[in-house]
Amino acid sequence: MAGNSDPLTPRAKLAVTAGKAVAAASRAAGRGSGSVIGGRVALKLDPDLLARLAQHLDVILVSATNGKTTTTRLIAEALRAAGPVVSNALGANMPAGITSALAGGSDAKYAVIEVDEKYLAGVARDTDPKCIALLNLSRDQLDRAAETRMLAEHWREGLAGSKAVVIANADDPLVVWAASSSANVIWVAAGQMWKDDAWSCPSCGGVMQRPGDDWFCGECGFRRPTPSWALSGDHVLDPHGSAWPIHLQLPGRANKANAASSAAVAAVFGVPPQVALERMYAVQAVAGRYDVVQFMQRDLRLLLAKNPAGWLETFSLIDPPPTPVILSVNARGADGTDTSWLWDVDYTRLTGHPIFVIGDRKLDLAVRLEVANQSFQVCENLDQCVQQAPPGRIEVIANYTAFQDLRRRVGN
Known part of the structure; x- marks a missing residue:
């Protein structure tokens, strides 16, 4: 006892x-x-x-x-x-x-x-x-x-x-x-x-x-x-x-x-x-998740989504269109190296949002968005996404190691 x-x-x-x-x-x-x-x-x-x-x-x-x-x-x-x-x-x-x-x-x-x-x-x-x-x-x-x-x-x-x-x-x-x-x-x-x-x-x-x-x-x-x-x-x-x-x-x-x-x-x-x-009520953010951070004079909200169930929940959280959305996907050891799960995610829920794509597996994600008839831009890094995004708060959705990369970049 x-x-x-x-x-x-x-x-x-x-x-x-x-x-x-x-x-x-x-x-x-x-x-x-x-x-x-x-x-x-x-x-x-x-x-x-x-x-x-x-x-x-x-x-x-x-x-x-x-x-x-x-x-x-x-x-x-x-x-x-x-x-x-x-x-x-x-x-x-x-x-x-x-x-x-x-x-x-x-x-x-x-x-x-x-x-x-x-x-x-x-x-x-x-x-x-x-x-x-x-x-x-x-x-x-x-x-x-x-x-x-x-x-x-x-x-x-x-x-x-x-x-x-x-x-x-x-x-x-x-x-x-x-x-x-x-x-x-x-x-x-x-x-x-x-x-x-x-x-x-x-x-x-x-x-x-x-x-x-x-x-x-x-x-x-x-x-x-x-x-x-x-x-x-x-x-x-x-x-x-x-x-x-x-x-x-x-x-x-x-x-x-x-x-x-x-x-x-x-x-x-x-x-x-x-x-x-x-x-x-005292819990505002959990290990950086849901944090709103200032980066390049913009408000970015950081959201973690690691698998189809998580992406589905996260899409229900984001501000309505035309809020810009940045998506980042890696496939390192901690994420799982198989990205076939991207095909289980319903990306048509992002219709109307300006979409920007980064991360180690940005091309895998780009192919998936193309099939879902979404318009998007593939960028080299977060800075480029933010520069090209239209005004307003930006929703940033990333899987596990991509999320850690983003937190380091924004100093969170």
């Missing part, structure tokens, strides 16, 4: 100290936060370090293809009403980054941890979480992660027998199937805008029926569970039927859905919905 932890073993203390030293050296050399390399060194010195660091904390794990960084931030903000929180707020979500984050939270009561989908089962085994939030599963990094049903199966096997309270999205059949192996599930109607990864039943392979917002398999009877929490417009409905207003500085329906799941998590730890939702 929190508060009566055993002190770390001498080996664990050495591992933590060495990891922090390596991280500091990495930062001093200008190579980023150093959290991943620091965590790797610490785990080499003590392979059980993650479990040791987690033993005195109430651990909350958050995993999904989309929304996990933002939801982690919202839950952390809500739980600070109940005690000190440690979190991997910058999104280093594999074991090394998670270990680094926990090593910095010696006085914390709660650990709110974003976990990469592939690592969820292993991290859950090591950290003995009190609560696990599962938001969605959709295609992403096609060269690295297996297709979504295999990931769901990995989750399902990893969660079987877990004592954690699982907060799961009732609207995503893959998440429901994965979570159904758990003994204690709280279902949230958080919605699912992107449905193309859940047209066949994850249980039997039959065709899913989707009347309205409901879904079920006509062959094996696998169906949407009854949610006890729900997103309804600008409100969260709690299990008692009370409606609590959502006031966020973060834009879009997807973030309201993230807030609904976050409120359900906070309630597990005794934080009432009103308090949790009020605290979430």
Whole structure:
């Protein structure tokens, strides 16, 4: 339980100290936060370090293809009403980054941890979480992660027998199937805008029926569970039927859905919905996402979209035409090197916007926009886009490493 932890073993203390030293050296050399390399060194010195660091904390794990960084931030903000929180707020979500984050939270009561989908089962085994939030599963990094049903199966096997309270999205059949192996599930109607990864039943392979917002398999009877929490417009409905207003500085329906799941998590730890939702208002941007920055005398809003589900949500956020839009796509290791997912994105939603294209894979994106009958300009860099863009705020949408490149260029 929190508060009566055993002190770390001498080996664990050495591992933590060495990891922090390596991280500091990495930062001093200008190579980023150093959290991943620091965590790797610490785990080499003590392979059980993650479990040791987690033993005195109430651990909350958050995993999904989309929304996990933002939801982690919202839950952390809500739980600070109940005690000190440690979190991997910058999104280093594999074991090394998670270990680094926990090593910095010696006085914390709660650990709110974003976990990469592939690592969820292993991290859950090591950290003995009190609560696990599962938001969605959709295609992403096609060269690295297996297709979504295999990931769901990995989750399902990893969660079987877990004592954690699982907060799961009732609207995503893959998440429901994965979570159904758990003994204690709280279902949230958080919605699912992107449905193309859940047209066949994850249980039997039959065709899913989707009347309205409901879904079920006509062959094996696998169906949407009854949610006890729900997103309804600008409100969260709690299990008692009370409606609590959502006031966020973060834009879009997807973030309201993230807030609904976050409120359900906070309630597990005794934080009432009103308090949790009020605290979430403090979150303005998440690791640079949604930030409006000044660059070359223009306002640029930076939006991250890593896969078809993310692009679909992001298109619903942008200001209406004729707002200029800059699109940037890379295909480096952290993005996934396969760009075939571009063909799953409905770029006709950008009709009427002046479009500018940059990034390592700008020509792949140009071909896709050409097929979607969009008019666009291919540019060499951000500066050229901004010079050529018509007046007004500019929306900038980029995938993972392209987003980091843009943040460096604008000094964010």
